[in-house]
Amino acid sequence: MLDINELIKKIRQFRDERDWMQFHDHKNMAVSIIIEAAELLEHFQWKEKEEIDEYVEQHRDEIEEEIADIAIYLFELADNLKLDLTWENSLRAANEAKEEVT
Structure with a gap:
């Protein structure tokens, strides 16, 4: 399994090989996430x-594809915005939030 940084690198490479960056501004990426979520x-x-369970079993591939599309757009948007979505950063942010409450 790829870590987040390796995944983002592959997404970037896929996008750049097709010269799609011109279409992948922040607004378009956010809109695409919502469309795929819909x-x-x-x-x-x-x-x-x-x-639901039976339906999911019968449509697993389609559902998996939609979730993958959402993840790809989400990771690309985060990368374009220079956000750090690594697990370590998430844990640090959660710990900081917990410390602020107490």
């Missing part, structure tokens, strides 16, 4: 709790 949500819309 496509994921369509899989669950109007389904009863009892139907």
